[in-house]
Amino acid sequence: MTSRRPCPPAPGPLEEYAARFDDLFFSLAQRRGFREYLTGLLAPRERNKTITCLAGAEPVAGAGTPGVQRLQFFLSESPWEAEQINDRRLELLREQSATAPHDGGVIVIDDSGDRKDGTATANVGRQWLGRLGKTDNGIVTVTTVWTDGRVYYPLHATPYTPAHHFARGRSDPAFRTKPQLSAALAARGKEAGFGCRAVVADCAYSVSDDWYLALREAGLAYVVALKPHRGTWAPADQPHIPIEAAQDLTWKDAKSPGDWTPVKRHFRDGHTETWWAADARLGGYGPNSPCRLVVATTDPAGLPPKATWYLATNLPHPHASTGPHPPADLGEIVRLYGLRPWIEQSYKQIKDELGWADFQVRSDRAIRRHQTLVNCAFSFCWDQWFAPPGALDATAPDPCPDKGAERGTRPVPPAPTALLAQGLTSHPFLAHPRRHPQPVVASLDGQGPALRPAGTDQRGHYRTRH
Numbered sequence: 446m447t448s449r450r451p452c453p454p455a456p457g458p459l460e461e462y463a464a465r466f467d468d469l470f471f472s473l474a475q476r477r478g479f480r481e482y483l484t485g486l487l488a489p490r491e492r493n494k495t496i497t498c499l500a501g502a503e504p505v506a507g508a509g510t511p512g513v514q515r516l517q518f519f520l521s522e523s524p525w526e527a528e529q530i531n532d533r534r535l536e537l538l539r540e541q542s543a544t545a546p547h548d549g550g551v552i553v554i555d556d557s558g559d560r561k562d563g564t565a566t567a568n569v570g571r572q573w574l575g576r577l578g579k580t581d582n583g584i585v586t587v588t589t590v591w592t593d594g595r596v597y598y599p600l601h602a603t604p605y606t607p608a609h610h611f612a613r614g615r616s617d618p619a620f621r622t623k624p625q626l627s628a629a630l631a632a633r634g635k636e637a638g639f640g641c642r643a644v645v646a647d648c649a650y651s652v653s654d655d656w657y658l659a660l661r662e663a664g665l666a667y668v669v670a671l672k673p674h675r676g677t678w679a680p681a682d683q684p685h686i687p688i689e690a691a692q693d694l695t696w697k698d699a700k701s702p703g704d705w706t707p708v709k710r711h712f713r714d715g716h717t718e719t720w721w722a723a724d725a726r727l728g729g730y731g732p733n734s735p736c737r738l739v740v741a742t743t744d745p746a747g748l749p750p751k752a753t754w755y756l757a758t759n760l761p762h763p764h765a766s767t768g769p770h771p772p773a774d775l776g777e778i779v780r781l782y783g784l785r786p787w788i789e790q791s792y793k794q795i796k797d798e799l800g801w802a803d804f805q806v807r808s809d810r811a812i813r814r815h816q817t818l819v820n821c822a823f824s825f826c827w828d829q830w831f832a833p834p835g836a837l838d839a840t841a842p843d844p845c846p847d848k849g850a851e852r853g854t855r856p857v858p859p860a861p862t863a864l865l866a867q868g869l870t871s872h873p874f875l876a877h878p879r880r881h882p883q884p885v886v887a888s889l890d891g892q893g894p895a896l897r898p899a900g901t902d903q904r905g906h907y908r909t910r911h
Contacts, residue, residue: 449467449473450473452467452473452476452477452480453477453480454480455480455483455484456484458829458832459480459483459484459487459825460480462825462828462829463476463479463480463483465533465537466479466530466533466821469525469526469529469530469533470525471524471525472523474515474519474523475519475523475525477515478515478516478518478519478520478523479519479818481499481500481512481515481516481519482499482516482519482520482818483818483821483822483825484499485498485499485500485501485516486499486799486800486818486819486822487799487822487825487826492504493800493803494799494800494803495800495803495804495805496513496516496517496520496804496805497513498800498803499516499800500512500513500515500516517806520804520806520811520814520815521806521808521810521811527810527813527814527817530817530818530821531601531817531820531821532637534817534820534821534824535600535637535638535639537824537828538598538824538827539638539639541828541831543596543827543831544596544598544827544828544831546591546638546639546640546641547593547640548640548641548642549593549642550591550592550593550639550640550641550642550784551591551592551593551641551642551643551644551645551668551781551784551785552589552590552591552600552631552634552635552639552641552643552644552645552665553589553590553591553592553644553645553646553784553785553787553788554587554588554589554627554628554630554631554644554645554646554650554788555587555588555590555627555646555647555788555789555792556575556585556586556587556588556605556623556627556649557575557576557585557586557588557792557796558572558573558574558575558576558577558583558584558585558586559574559576559583559584559796559801559802560574560576560577560581560582560583561582561583561584561802562582563582564582565807566584566806566807566812567604567606567610567807567808567809567812568584568585568604568605568606568607568610568809568812569582569583569584569607570582570583570607570609570610571607572585572605572607573585576792576796584604584605584802584812585604585605585623586602586603586604586605586816587602587603587604587605587623587626587627587630588600588601588602588630588788589601589602589627589630589631589633589634590787590788590791591634591639591641592784592787592788593784594713594783594784594787596827597787597788597790597791598791598820598823598824598827599791599795599820599823600630600633600634600637600639601630601633601634602630602813602816602817602820603626603630603813604809604812604813604816605621605623605626606620606621608620622653622655623649623650624650624652624653624655624656625653625655625656625659627646627650627656628655628656628659628660628663629659631644631660631663631665632659632660632663632665635663635664635665641665642666642773642777642781643665643666643667643668643758643760643781644660644665644666644667644668644669645667645668645669645781645782645784645785646667646669646670646785647669647670647785648669648670648671648672648675650669651669651670651671651672651675651757652672652675661759664769666758666759666760666770667757667758667759668756668757668758668760668778668781668782669756669757669758670754670755670756670757670782671687671738671755671756671757672687672755673686673687673688673750673753673755674686674687674688675687677727677728677729678728679727679728683726683727683728684725684726684727685727685728686727687725687727687738687740687755688748688755689727690725690726690727690730690738690740691723691725691740691742691745691748691753691755692748693725693726694723694725694740694745696721696745696746702721702745704723704724705721705722705723705745706721706722706723706775706776707719707720707721708720708721708722708741708775708776708779709776710779710780710783718743720741720742720743720779721741721742721743721744721745722739722740722741722742722775722776722778722779723739723740723745723775724737724738724739724762724775725738725739725740726738730757732762732764732765733762733765735759735768736757736758736759737757737758737759737760737761737762738755738756738757739754739755739756739757739758739775739778739779740753740754740755740756741753741754741756741775741778741779741782742754754779754782756778756782758773758778760772760773760777760778761773791823794823795819795820795823799819799822799823800819801816801819
């Protein structure tokens with residue numbers, strides 16, 4: 446068997462990470478493309494990370510250069526499987542003790558949309574885009590993230606295909622709603638070895654019966670938010686919406702809490718808050734029912750809208766009879782749902798720093814490949830965060846030589862000089878491959894993992910948008 450030709454190494458410690466994927470690529474060109482794409486995603490840039498940007502070429506005018514065409518072919522035409530790459534990425538996360546999943550974490554599901562012009566791109570359509578907070582033309586991707594509050598990373602992602610792309614619309618057998626896609630991704634996460642205490646989601650998923658059924662078939666517990674005014678059947682003299690059920694709970698004050706139990710929440714910056722939680726009764730919900738309604742709030746008397754959660758869960762009450770899942774008290778349910786914002790944090794990082802929505806390809810396969818490579822770049826940052834500090838690599842080329850900004854007249858900030866970032870500038874670099882990439886993760890996570898001291902500077906980011 447002919448030995449493989451050596452591949453030009455990726456800068457610094459990225460080469461060791463990229464080499465773990467080499468057996469999944471069939472040619473030197475693919476291995477080289479993988480390294481170049483990840484390097485471009487991780488390197489600091491002053492404009493959106495389109496393929497011309499990743500290759501270090503001028504926009505539009507540089508589209509025909511060999512480096513750009515090589516990356517374009519790698520993303521769109523080269524025969525490699527994105528699913529295999531993602532499986533290997535997850536395998537590496539499982540193998541590292543610092544990022545290995547455990548049953549105390551959660552799988553958070555959500556979807557996020559980004560604007561895209563035109564109609565020829567796969568999965569594009571006029572739909573609600575959460576990033577913009579309005580209905581517009583764009584692409585929505587359903588994603589899952591595993592987190593325990595200390596580490597967090599994406600598991601799987603799949604673009605949602607609007608009904609108009611199918612011959613029979615929503616009645617087409619191939620059409621899948623976002624709740625159906627998300628439940629399937631959560632089940633895949635469990636099958637991939639990422640155990641969790643529960644699947645966590647916001648109120649957009651609580652309206653789908655298919656979502657509940659799919660999670661039950663997969664043997665997954667859930668904690669999902671309910672809309673406070675979403676009605677359900679009940680006798681005329683009983684509550685019909687979650688907020689009414691919460692108002693029926695007895696409360697006098699903190700010394701005489703009635704039905705409410707104090708719950709202490711611990712936050713990343715070290716401060717704590719006392720919330721109040723209670724099991725409420727509404728229709729089929731109840732402490733001894735298969736599905737519980739848990740209300741958590743900072744003020745049981747006023748139930749402030751922005752600080753009150755109405756949560757449905759199939760985790761049984763501690764005093765209930767045994768069920769398919771271990772019981773959970775009010776404090777644990779509040780803790781589990783309190784982990785949900787970490788998926789929003791990951792969105793900020795993969796979009797603002799790693800170019801999740803900056804692709805300029807049209808095929809579904811190329812879009813999925815780009816998203817897989819972005820997730821690889823994200824996971825590399827965790828890989829290096831927990832790696833012991835190493836010597837500087839003086840032989841690696843500088844991806845951003847001192848020749849001015851790529852766009853505009855704004856000067857490029859100097860690369861970090863400290864091995865460990867003590868604080869972030871207002872426009873943080875994402876990586877410099879000649880240095881141990883602790884600044885990579887420091888710029889992705891303003892406070893870093895809980896084991897590290899928090900930085901003092903505020904994180905900001907300014908980008909041009911299409």
